[in-house]
Amino acid sequence: MGFFDFLNKNITKLLPDLSIIGTDIHSHLIPGIDDGSKSVEESLMLIHELYELGYHKIVTTPHIMSDYYKNTPEIILAGLERLRRELEILKLPVTIEAAAEYYLDYEFQKKIGTEKFLTLGDNYILFELSYLSPPQSIENVIFNLQTNGYKTILAHPERYIYWNNNFEMYERLKDRDVYFQININSLSGEYSPSSKKTVETLIKKNMVDFIGSDLHNMHHIETIKTLLDNKHLIKLIESGKLLNHKI
């Protein structure tokens, strides 16, 4: 073994993997039903990559959005079954389940209390907001969800740039027992510089409960790989505060 092989081997060993996180709680891996994976082959490749990063459980979360992705629990669960059959061929020791990433539109609000939502773990529901304009009635919606027994997880709070310079809104949501799930890739700055700054502040202030890949494609995997030695990511993982293992 040459010197550089030796060096590479040992540098690789020093980089942390993501096995301490255990479960990835946010991704788009049911083929062809949202803006994530486009085929079974792509899904299998992405799942294999998550396994290589150290994950042993994946709860994939397709978009449910009344304007763009009219997915239903039936569509999502049928896609999951198809994916599970294909996964058996790979014989990877990875558990895959499905829930959803609910967009907080009017259709969603109408369903609270009347329709059973797809949840993660012990009744956690993952929801997202508009990237363009602040939601009007978020506190009412959260209250309705919580009184119906759901534990609310806000997907990537750092990506709502209208709140990036208004930390009070994040604190108000935390006061209302909203769990925060950040995206690993927000630490790269590829979504926006202000999301990167915000995610770092959320970590510093101990306001992060869950971390997710929000994996849509191979590009996201490549970005995650560049972040494995990111000091904020390591601080968060080592804090012991992440709740991913509960899912």
Ligand SMILES: [Fe+2]
């Ligand atoms: Fe997502």
